[in-house]
């Protein structure tokens with residue numbers, strides 16, 4: 005079985021981004037970029053399935069600008085067999101990403117697609133569900149455990165009420181939650197090995213993907229600030245303040 | 253005239269309060285509001301839905317497959333019901349997040365996630381980058397607006413004594429056999445639900461163990477509060493995952509939030525920005541949580557939490 009993994013590059017989770025004063029966007033020049041944390045979890049899970057003999061090949065996909073190569077090399081160093089770079093200068097939204105992934109699914113015929121539950125830049129949490137719909141296949145989102153036996157997967161999902169278990173037939177789309185695994189660290193020799201692994205580049209424009217129905221972002225604003233409150237010296241002062249506000 | 257379809261969320265025969273929050277959001281968009289209740293036996297939930305002020309009608313679809321909210325079974329049914337509607341909304345809970353993008357893709361349209369404000373019927377404000385920026389997004393004219401509603405941004409719609417009519421409808425799509433519900437494991441308790449509680453006591457890595465979390469449960473019991481946690485506390489196994497508050501957990505807006513031994517990472521803060529009053533207890537006076545706290549108390553939680561619990565007796 006082949007596994008396709010979404011591997012998006014995002015602003016590192018430690019960066020506190022700033023909105024440009026004219027409201028035209030966020031300042032991303034020179035900030036640290038990293039793989040989306042949920043995609044590292046997705047890749048780790050795919051690699052473990054390969055190590056268990058469930059999967060034969062792990063292919064990572066990145067959709068983005070020409071300079072995505074170094075980012076994809078990270079995923080190859082972590083252990084992916086090869087990478088597909090869908091090149092575009094445009095900021096792509098989830099529906100477009102899902103349509104692109106569908107084209108790749110049709111070409112590659114994977115038994116499983118693992119994506120992150122959300123990209124931590126746009127926080128959309130949509131792409132996996134959209135791909136599953138377009139592909140007309142099952143989805144198991146927010147996975148914290150994945151077991152595959154034969155043609156079915158048993159997935160434990162982190163839902164608001166607790167942990168839900170689903171059984172889904174493959175091929176299917178799974179999206180990762182934080183507790184699925186802890187991604188491995190990349191070792192130096194693997195970085196060397198990754199240099200010879202293949203990266204296939206496709207122009208998004210060549211994939212015949214419908215577009216033009218994007219949401220238009222008309223304005224960016226910083227969130228309202230919560231003012232800093234007061235420091236209380238002890239529990240008695242805290243309780244008095246809360247009583248005063250009618251909160252306890 | 254806008255025609256808004258809201259997908260009702262319900263559990264164990266009870267309408268989830270998140271649905272009433274979606275109704276408030278829909279009232280701001282302005283138009284006819286239809287609630288869709290899917291279930292194996294949806295009548296009881298439909299009656300609760302019909303009693304929400306502002307609801308024009310309730311449509312029910314009964315089918316054994318809808319005994320559990322499987323997105324793969326719900327989505328084609330909702331996409332069919334969406335015909336003739338200008339908007340389709342669901343709460344930004346794990347239920348709505350799982351379902352609505354699947355509906356949007358079936359309709360061939362984009363989806364707006366976590367709707368915070370309505371500027372007009374096609375222009376909305378939503379958060380990105382863990383709430384570090386708010387964007388105004390516009391849905392193209394010809395598209396059905398499909399959006400999840402950030403529940404912490406909206407109050408529950410009130411009840412009305414004049415319930416809306418309920419129209420049962422035959423299911424008109426064949427449910428898929430490829431997805432099967434196996435089990436739901438939920439740590440049911442008598443405590444208030446984290447997403448709707450008026451008061452929340454939350455703990456972080458500093459609690460150090462599941463046993464030590466009892467300190468917080470005792471304080472929560474005293475306050476009639478729900479218990480929440482940071483990612484670090486969940487990852488360490490001190491509490492179940494459904495207690496995680498933040499960017500990738502639950503977004504909440506209680507009147508009172510007490511953060512104990514939580515540093516205040518941006519991913520956590522985005523989950524509590526709408527709280528009325530934030531109290532922070534942390535031994536590090538420089539912890540970022542104090543930048544957003546209305547009341548900060550520096551010290552050792554193992555001394556202060558029992559003291560606080562006692563002081564509330």
Ligand SMILES: Cc1cc2nc3c(=O)[nH]c(=O)nc-3n(C[C@H](O)[C@H](O)[C@H](O)COP(=O)(O)OP(=O)(O)OC[C@H]3O[C@@H](n4cnc5c(N)ncnc54)[C@H](O)[C@@H]3O)c2cc1C
Pocket residue numbers: 017041042124455456457458481482483484485496497498499500501502512513514515516517518519520533534535536539551552553554
């Ligand atoms: C993709 C991604 C998503 C994430 N999503 C979330 C999310 O949804 N929610 C979330 O919470 N985090 C999330 N995080 C994690 C976040 O970045 C922080 O790592 C996490 O919130 C830290 O948890 P903490 O405050 O409990 O632990 P720490 O940062 O370790 O803080 C512990 C605090 O306890 C204090 N302390 C220690 N001992 C005592 C004592 N005896 N008495 C009083 N105070 C004490 C310390 O001073 C410190 O401030 C996410 C991270 C990533 C990468």
Ligand SMILES: Nc1ncnc2c1ncn2[C@@H]1O[C@H](COP(=O)(O)O)[C@@H](O)[C@H]1O
Pocket residue numbers: 009010011012013040042043046065066067068096098101118119120121122123124126127128129130131132
């Ligand atoms: N540009 C992209 N390149 C590769 N994968 C992507 C891209 N955008 C989204 N994805 C995948 O879809 C997941 C969910 O993204 P989103 O729906 O945007 O929150 C991510 O975690 C990735 O796995």
